[in-house]
Amino acid sequence: MSIPREQFHNLNSLKELTVALISSPWYPVPPQGYGGIELVVSLLAKGLRERGHQVHLFGAEGSGSGTIVCAPKEWRDDLGRPQMSRREAAYAGRVYRRLRELATTDGPVDIIHEHSGMVGLLAAQYQGLAPVVHTVHGPLDESERTAYESLVDEAGLVAISQNQRDSTPDLKWVGVVHNAVDIDSLALGSSETAEPYLLVLARICPEKGQHLAVEVARRLGMKLVLAGKIENTADSVDYYRRLVLPHIDGERVVHLLNVAGAEKAELLAHASVMLAPITWPEPFGLSIVEAMASGTPAIAFNLGAVRELIEDGRTGFVVEDIDGMVEAVHLARGIDPVSCALRARQLFSPGVMVQRYLNIYAEVIGEQPEARTGSLSRTEPQQRSTQVTDPAPRVPGT
Numbered sequence: 245m246s247i248p249r250e251q252f253h254n255l256n257s258l259k260e261l262t263v264a265l266i267s268s269p270w271y272p273v274p275p276q277g278y279g280g281i282e283l284v285v286s287l288l289a290k291g292l293r294e295r296g297h298q299v300h301l302f303g304a305e306g307s308g309s310g311t312i313v314c315a316p317k318e319w320r321d322d323l324g325r326p327q328m329s330r331r332e333a334a335y336a337g338r339v340y341r342r343l344r345e346l347a348t349t350d351g352p353v354d355i356i357h358e359h360s361g362m363v364g365l366l367a368a369q370y371q372g373l374a375p376v377v378h379t380v381h382g383p384l385d386e387s388e389r390t391a392y393e394s395l396v397d398e399a400g401l402v403a404i405s406q407n408q409r410d411s412t413p414d415l416k417w418v419g420v421v422h423n424a425v426d427i428d429s430l431a432l433g434s435s436e437t438a439e440p441y442l443l444v445l446a447r448i449c450p451e452k453g454q455h456l457a458v459e460v461a462r463r464l465g466m467k468l469v470l471a472g473k474i475e476n477t478a479d480s481v482d483y484y485r486r487l488v489l490p491h492i493d494g495e496r497v498v499h500l501l502n503v504a505g506a507e508k509a510e511l512l513a514h515a516s517v518m519l520a521p522i523t524w525p526e527p528f529g530l531s532i533v534e535a536m537a538s539g540t541p542a543i544a545f546n547l548g549a550v551r552e553l554i555e556d557g558r559t560g561f562v563v564e565d566i567d568g569m570v571e572a573v574h575l576a577r578g579i580d581p582v583s584c585a586l587r588a589r590q591l592f593s594p595g596v597m598v599q600r601y602l603n604i605y606a607e608v609i610g611e612q613p614e615a616r617t618g619s620l621s622r623t624e625p626q627q628r629s630t631q632v633t634d635p636a637p638r639v640p641g642t
Contacts, residue, residue, distance in 0.1 A: 261605065262298045264343055264356045264374065265289050266364055269315035269335035270323050272306035274426075277504040278447065278473055280530045281381050284423045284597075285359050291598030300346060300353065302339045302360075314338040324476040335360065336367040347373055355605050358399070362391055369399040375608045377402055377418060383527055383548075384412045400608050402601075405549035408527035419604040422552070424597035425534045427589050429505070433513035433539040433581050441467040442573070443515035443540070445503075445531040448472055448488060449480040453521035453545070455487040456566060458497060460519060463570050471500040471511060512538040517560070517576045520544035521569065529553055536560060536588035539581030543572045559584045 265288065271279035274286035282303070289301045301307075304315040315338075319331045339360070347353065356371075358364050358378040365378045376399040382388065389412050392401065400418030403409035409420050442461050446452040454470055461468035470492070474484045491497045503511055512518070518535035520526075525548035532542040532553050542560035544550040554560040558579070561572035 260296055260298065261292075261354045261602075262300070262351070263292055263605070264300045264353045265292075265302070266339055266356065266358045266360045266368070267301065267303040267307075268360050269304050269331060270320055271304060273301065273303040273308060273311055275504075276306065277502040280423070281359055283426060283530070284379075287424050287426060287594040288357075288598060288601060291594050292602075295598065295602075300343065302342070312339075312342055314342065321476075329363070332361055332363040336364045339364065340367050340371055340373075343373060344371070355609060357601070357605075362395065365399060366395050369397055376400070377604060377608055379404065379421070380408065381527070383525055384408065389415070400604070402604060404528045405552050407525070407549040407552060411525070418608055419600070421597055421600045421604070422592060423528050423530055423533070424594040425530065425537050425588075425592050427537060427593055429509060430534065430538045431506075431509040431513040432585055433515070440516055441469050441514075442517060442519050443469050443471065443511065443535070444519050444521075445471045445508075445512070445535070446520070447475045447480075448484050449475040449477070450483045451522060451524040451526070453523045455483075455491075456521035456523075456569075457519045458488070458491045459566055460521065460569050460573070461497065463566075464573055466516070466573075467495070468497045469500065469511065469515070470497065471503045471508075473502055509538070512540055515540050517573055518542040519569065520550065521566075522547050522550075524548070526550070532560075533588055533592045536584055537592065539585040541576040541579045541584060543569055543576065545569070555587065559587050 267273045267285040271282045273282045275282040289299045301311045303311045305317040315335050353374045356376045368376045379402045403420045444457045492499045535542045536559040546562045563569050
């Protein structure tokens with residue numbers, strides 16, 4: 245179904261947009277612990293509003309003031325269960341019913357930005373309310389590729405890494421935007437304050453490779469902190485019970501179920517290194533960036549997008565196997581925490597992410613992006629640059 249662009253209002257100016265920003269039905273915005281998508285949506289909503297744009301933010305119960313709640317907290321337990329798809333459908337129905345009401349009472353929106361998943365994307369693009377962009381937050385296996393190829397009509401897809409986009413280049417991509425981290429919530433570690441422990445900050449599941457981190461810590465004779473919930477799937481529960489739980493003793497291997505706020509910031513800032521022994525082609529890696537932005541080097545296996553995130557010898561190391569990870573922990577002692585934090589904050593600040601999404605909104609609506617240093621067109625992949633779109637990133641204590 246083709247929707248004539250002249251149906252959409254405010255095409256002659258991007259000074260003030262009205263954006264419908266659809267988060268997931270699973271966690272509040274901002275999250276109170278786990279919730280990478282919800283964190284990114286929260287930072288985007290805040291950044292858009294700070295630039296004078298109006299945002300209709302849809303999310304789950306427990307979200308911040310101004311969020312239009314369309315999913316009760318009780319639904320959270322259904323994530324990963326058979327009823328999950330029905331919850332997503334109910335959420336999409338509630339979101340777009342409410343958005344149609346808002347269009348009548350408050351006026352139409354300029355663009356719909358979907359983060360809730362494929363059901364939401366399918367619902368959004370056939371509403372006829374506004375152009376639609378959809379951020380692809382997960383990996384693109386065969387089933388995901390087939391689904392996107394089959395259901396994407398008028399919407400434009402945004403990748404969270406060049407690696408993700410390159411894995412399926414024929415989809416209807418309109419840009420690549422790296423996720424941002426909440427810089428203001430992070431602390432800064434230093435060589436003097438770093439405690440001798442290794443950190444893995446991720447949900448516990450086979451793809452995150454916590455059992456490999458246990459082996460790395462054993463070889464180094466170092467304490468390992470595993471911070472993250474156990475993923476609510478049968479495979480992940482079995483993985484935890486067989487390969488992770490037997491090693492947790494509360495001393496050499498510690499498991500923290502859910503960390504947030506100041507506790508999370510201190511845990512990141514004072515670790516010796518962040519380990520990411522992933523076993524899948526992860527399309528991003530938010531905890532990797534959070535660690536680097538805290539001055540803690542990250543060491544990850546060479547899969548997915550990690551080479552877009554980590555600069556060898558500057559913010560961490562990309563390695564091929566356990567032997568390489570063990571060696572890299574020793575090498576990471578030579579990385580300066582302040583330089584590491586500044587570089588990560590330069591590349592992954594909320595301001596950079598917001599501007600890149602505004603450029604995409606402009607092109608999808610039909611306008612040229614605002615002229616700003618470091619802006620990207622929708623066909624230009626992100627590159628590391630010494631230029632920044634915001635003032636110099638602020639590092640606490642400097």
